[in-house]
Amino acid sequence: MATLLEVRDLKTYFFTQAGVVKAVDGVSYDLAEGETLGLVGESGCGKSVSALSIMRLVPDPPGKTVGGEVIFDGQDLLKLPDSHMRRVRGKQIAMVFQEPMTSLNPVLSIARQLTEALELHLGMRKTEARREAVRRLAQVGIPDPERRIKQFPHQFSGGMLQRLMIAMALSCNPKLIIADEPTTALDVTIQAQILELLKHLSREYGVSLIIITHNLGVVARYADRVNIMYAGKIIERGTARDIYRHPSHPYTLGLLNSVPRLDLPRKEKLDPVEGQPPDLMHLPVGCAFRQRCRFAIERCAAEIPPLQAVSAGHVSACFAAQTLVSRAKEQGA
Amino acid sequence: MKALERTQNKSGANVLIEVEHLKMYFPVTSGLLVQRAVGYIKAVDDVSFFVRRGETLGLVGESGCGKTTTGRCILQLYRPTAGTILFDGKDLCSVPGRELRGLRRQMQVIFQDPYSSLDPRMTAGNIIGEPLLVHGLSRNRREYRERVTELLSLVGLNAYMADRFPHEFSGGQRQRIGVARALAVNPQFIVCDEPVSALDVSIQAQIINLLEELQEKFDLTYLFIAHDLSVVRHISDRVAVMYLGHIVEIAERNEIYAHPLHPYTEALLSAVPIPDPIIDAQRERILLTGEVPSPLNPPRGCVFHPRCWMATAECQEVTPELREVQTGHWVACLHVPGYGAPERVP
Numbered sequence A: 001m002a003t004l005l006e007v008r009d010l011k012t013y014f015f016t017q018a019g020v021v022k023a024v025d026g027v028s029y030d031l032a033e034g035e036t037l038g039l040v041g042e043s044g045c046g047k048s049v050s051a052l053s054i055m056r057l058v059p060d061p062p063g064k065t066v067g068g069e070v071i072f073d074g075q076d077l078l079k080l081p082d083s084h085m086r087r088v089r090g091k092q093i094a095m096v097f098q099e100p101m102t103s104l105n106p107v108l109s110i111a112r113q114l115t116e117a118l119e120l121h122l123g124m125r126k127t128e129a130r131r132e133a134v135r136r137l138a139q140v141g142i143p144d145p146e147r148r149i150k151q152f153p154h155q156f157s158g159g160m161l162q163r164l165m166i167a168m169a170l171s172c173n174p175k176l177i178i179a180d181e182p183t184t185a186l187d188v189t190i191q192a193q194i195l196e197l198l199k200h201l202s203r204e205y206g207v208s209l210i211i212i213t214h215n216l217g218v219v220a221r222y223a224d225r226v227n228i229m230y231a232g233k234i235i236e237r238g239t240a241r242d243i244y245r246h247p248s249h250p251y252t253l254g255l256l257n258s259v260p261r262l263d264l265p266r267k268e269k270l271d272p273v274e275g276q277p278p279d280l281m282h283l284p285v286g287c288a289f290r291q292r293c294r295f296a297i298e299r300c301a302a303e304i305p306p307l308q309a310v311s312a313g314h315v316s317a318c319f320a321a322q323t324l325v326s327r328a329k330e331q332g333a
Numbered sequence B: 001m002k003a004l005e006r007t008q009n010k011s012g013a014n015v016l017i018e019v020e021h022l023k024m025y026f027p028v029t030s031g032l033l034v035q036r037a038v039g040y041i042k043a044v045d046d047v048s049f050f051v052r053r054g055e056t057l058g059l060v061g062e063s064g065c066g067k068t069t070t071g072r073c074i075l076q077l078y079r080p081t082a083g084t085i086l087f088d089g090k091d092l093c094s095v096p097g098r099e100l101r102g103l104r105r106q107m108q109v110i111f112q113d114p115y116s117s118l119d120p121r122m123t124a125g126n127i128i129g130e131p132l133l134v135h136g137l138s139r140n141r142r143e144y145r146e147r148v149t150e151l152l153s154l155v156g157l158n159a160y161m162a163d164r165f166p167h168e169f170s171g172g173q174r175q176r177i178g179v180a181r182a183l184a185v186n187p188q189f190i191v192c193d194e195p196v197s198a199l200d201v202s203i204q205a206q207i208i209n210l211l212e213e214l215q216e217k218f219d220l221t222y223l224f225i226a227h228d229l230s231v232v233r234h235i236s237d238r239v240a241v242m243y244l245g246h247i248v249e250i251a252e253r254n255e256i257y258a259h260p261l262h263p264y265t266e267a268l269l270s271a272v273p274i275p276d277p278i279i280d281a282q283r284e285r286i287l288l289t290g291e292v293p294s295p296l297n298p299p300r301g302c303v304f305h306p307r308c309w310m311a312t313a314e315c316q317e318v319t320p321e322l323r324e325v326q327t328g329h330w331v332a333c334l335h336v337p338g339y340g341a342p343e344r345v346p
Helices: A047-055 A082-088 A110-122 A126-139 A158-170 A188-205 A216-220 A240-245 A250-258 A298-302 A321-332 B002-010 B067-074 B097-104 B124-134 B141-154 B159-163 B171-183 B201-218 B229-235 B253-258 B263-271 B277-282
Strands: A003-016 A019-032 A036-040 A063-072 A093-096 A176-180 A208-213 A225-230 A233-239 A308-311 A314-316 B015-030 B036-052 B056-060 B082-087 B107-110 B189-193 B221-226 B238-243 B246-252 B323-326 B329-331
Touching (some): A003 A047, A019 A047, A019 A063, A019 A208, A176 A188, A188 A208, A208 A216, A216 A240, A233 A240, A250 A321, A250 B201, B015 B221, B036 B246, B067 B082, B124 B159, B124 B171, B171 B201, B201 B229, B238 B263
Parallel strands (some): A093 A176, A176 A208, B189 B221
Antiparallel strands (some): A003 A019, A003 A063, B015 B036, B238 B246
């Protein structure tokens, strides 16, 4: 499959009065056409900022993408003039935001929220755009779209709004949809509905998908590959199978162990990742995870472990990666 | 509810909280000058359950199902529309205000959002110490300060942090402050209202472990309200499932997760994602269609019937009551084997 998106050494810093926050610090990954990529990490690890940087939506000031390349469909988005970028946003790359309640304009009707992009990007006339909008609403499973389209966001439930966001994202047939925590604000039964819908649409239309989440469980079923982020860096990447079956970074292992699982016998005690995530303004020298890590050695304090291959297509930024993998294999066997 | 009485007799002295036929309706008003009630949101509609001393009862359900309202009714933060809530044998709904204030010392709450539940202008020490002052629990300044220090260390914070303000703490640390505040008055019973859902996964486990340690140490009784079924399985002894103001199933933890009887519980359990792509793909997933109906205008009959794949014509007519179908396993569904004939309301 052809590569659709290539992020190279992306760096987005926030210049605040208190100091420089390195929210995204040298992140690289690529995405094939039709692929679903999971971007997993805790709040403040830079996963949302890295997505916003692709869209060039980082508020400037204080944020600034200070380095790297984002090559989408052969062109570097970071070098495009603003007017060109506007044609990419919403048309080629669409975004589904975390909180549908606050990402929609409350004074615009559902129809207007949907037709704006259609008129702008596809040059549709009003009536045509409206017909298309109704079709899109039906496509994401909103019952009675003819009536619903006249309503306003406050008349929709959370799950409905998220469906609307997906309809908006799909409206101009983008090549890539970035879903930033698309299900976090929703209930479990609705969460399952929304993820199934996203995956179904991505299969149907060959849209690539980046799902950003803090919940490892959410992407297990849907992602082809998973990137784990910690303190502004990708610390592990692999196929979903690699990540969940043979985690090779202590942080990934910690995340997996800290959640209670319904399919396993109940544990007497949970196994949390001790300590707090580091302050991005005062990152420790060496590996950022070192202070919370059970496997830390002296070398971790001296140098930042680079992303190294553990097996084909599976990389980890840990000096102990091989040990972890062989341990996981032993336990699995 | 005869069967409820039976269970009480079985473990009579052990029951700390007993809720019977609790109803909490919120009026929806209309009119410019004269506000008239045009309808009622039936947030909690005829709910009965009990909590044994020293146990954790998990209360799960989707947002808007009335689980938080139930918790708040027990704490008397709302005055229930109908029903009784017995705390240690006393009916909280009818005790006079002065006595209620004393009883409030016995019941505390930990809120969901560690950001909005702490006063940003108070220091951590003052937040934790306020309940001590309100209830007059320390005789002098030294005693007060010692108690605050003790509480801080109980929840894994350092004594020097007492002078810090909430914004200087991380989410997990703030929730620890919330826990310390609840513990300050030595309560018997704590309502944990989604205490971990706003926290990062790696921190969630820390707080859950802390809650369990404290329960063991101080013999606490928890009502653990949450929507995350895997967390609830970990912490609860028994689990109650709520849907649209009704309890649809209650059972021992292992029983309900191994043999869910109500279709809603089944669907809920199957929707929980499992962090393993191979196992998750093999599981059968029940995708519920539609959404939770509005509690302003709940469906007739069984409230779950519009989304239920087992629903029959009867479900549209009869509201099933909670019945004990196996020892300790209660369910409200006409189609569960052993449920028996529905009660006809003339």
